[in-house]
Amino acid sequence: MGLLYPRLLAGQAKPLHETYRRLPVAELTRRAAISHDSAVYVATGGDRVSEDKLRDLRRLAVDLAMDSGFPDEGTRDSRTAFDLRIASALHTEMDLVPAEAASGDVWAFLALVLLPDIAYWRYPVPPGDRVLGTDLTRHVFGRMWWRAQLVHSSEDPDPYAALNILGEAAFDQIYARRKALGNSPHLVKAILRVWNELDLKGFNERDILRDFLKRLLRLAPFVLFESLSDDVLDAELRVSVRETVTATLAETNLTAEEQRLKAEVVFSRTQHVMDAMM
Incomplete structure (x- = not known):
């Protein structure tokens, strides 16, 4: 049974996005947090993710982003490299089941609360679907988790090789x-x-x-x-x-x-x- 993650509902996510899309990355780093007063969890289905786990996840994502040039703009190749690294990292570390990963509100929390600086660095001034979770094929993090989920092969030496x-x-x-x-x-x-x-x-x-x-x-x-x-x-x-x-x-x-x-x-x-x- 996987972990349950905080969910940031649309009523809170949309105004946050409208504010954040105009802010510099440095300010978004200052606003990054492991909790939000309006975040909710589903009632059943697993244990809630711990604050320590969220801190570790943020630390991992920041390290991967820095390897690709964060907080500077970077190149197209470096951003693509980040996508592939974050895909396997999120899939390996988050302990999500597909039902939880299918919730756009989970990914909205990651993009707007836990990792807003990474999200808006990866997609400067993004359209809403890149951070709100309204379309998981477009979400900065959600789309990469699902790519990793669909290609993961535990029998292979590199379980995520097919991402390339x-x-x-x-x-x-x-x-x-x-x-x-x-x-x-x-x-x-x-x-x-x-x-x-x-x-x-x-x-x-x-x-x-x-x-x-x-x-x-x-x-x-x-x-x-x-x-x-x-x-x-x-x-x-x-x-x-x-x-x-x-x-x-x-x-x-x-x-x-x-x-x-x-x-x-x-x-x-x-x-x-x-x-x-x-």
């Missing part, structure tokens, strides 16, 4: 379809495994991924993905992504032979993986 396979925009395409696809870590891990096999140089990867996911959505009513073994599921996904690549190449001016050769390049790594399994 897709960027934020691409991963959001999967999570945005969470009702059919994104709520299944088993399926998400398979998508990432198969995607990591592809050589999509010269293609628009975002368009390929979008079409691939559409094909999986059409399969979802007929295939119980969770019931398939890794090997069988991977094979099923490879069929769908091959259909996507074939359809994409068919819309080009390439000859049939040129299309075939280009498809071979895309799936050259896939063939190596399959050969190694035989």
